Amino acid sequence: MVRKREEKVLLYRFPKGERLETMQVLLQTLGIKSHVLPDEAAAEKIGYLLGLTGFQKNSGQVEEFLFPHEVMIFYQVQNRRLDQVLEAFRDAGIPRVHYKAVVTPLNRFWSLRRLCETMEREHSYITQRRERA
Numbered sequence: 542m543v544r545k546r547e548e549k550v551l552l553y554r555f556p557k558g559e560r561l562e563t564m565q566v567l568l569q570t571l572g573i574k575s576h577v578l579p580d581e582a583a584a585e586k587i588g589y590l591l592g593l594t595g596f597q598k599n600s601g602q603v604e605e606f607l608f609p610h611e612v613m614i615f616y617q618v619q620n621r622r623l624d625q626v627l628e629a630f631r632d633a634g635i636p637r638v639h640y641k642a643v644v645t646p647l648n649r650f651w652s653l654r655r656l657c658e659t660m661e662r663e664h665s666y667i668t669q670r671r672e673r674a
Contacts, residue, residue, distance in 0.1 A: 548573040548622070551590055551614040553582065553653065560635065567633055571626060573618065578653070583608070587656060588649040591616050599652075608657045616644040639664060 550568055552575055555561045561577065568575045582590055583606040589596035618626060623643065631637075640660045642648065648656055 546617040548618045549591060549616040550575045550618065551578055551587075551612075551616070552576065553578040553612040553614070553657070554580070554608060555611050563633065564630070564635060567629060567635070568626075571629060573626065580606075583654040583657070584652055586650060586652055587614065587644055590614075590653060591644065591649070593649065596649075606654050606657075608654075608661070610640045610657070610661070611638050612640040612642070612657060612660070613638050614642050614644060614656070619643060 550573055552561070552564070555564070555577060565575050565577075576590070578590060581603055584599045584601070584603040586596050586599070589598060615623060615626075640657070642656055642660060651659075
């Protein structure tokens with residue numbers, strides 16, 4: 542018997558309210574667990590935030606991290622399934638989230654802060670290339 546992998550989405554920097562609730566209900570309808578991360582989660586490793594085995598809470602000093610963008614992090618949601626989820630968001634009229642990432646064997650060891658900073662650099666690079674074209 543093949544065991545289905547548990548799909549999860551971590552939501553970071555989303556303000557409480559109707560939009561966030563709509564997103565969570567939609568994810569639940571699709572059979573995907575969601576977890577809203579607190580601001581201070583930036584110091585934690587992605588693997589810890591997902592509850593993966595072998596990861597522990599960061600016991601070091603937590604620096605303030607001001608990141609103004611909403612972030613969606615997809616775990617075990619890939620390829621066609623990811624397309625299906627994003628299409629469901631569009632069909633529901635949920636405004637586009639610009640910062641999205643899929644958990645990889647490498648980035649699960651990164652802090653949330655590092656992932657956010659990497660996405661911000663990549664987004665800036667892509668935006669600059671589009672403006673030049």
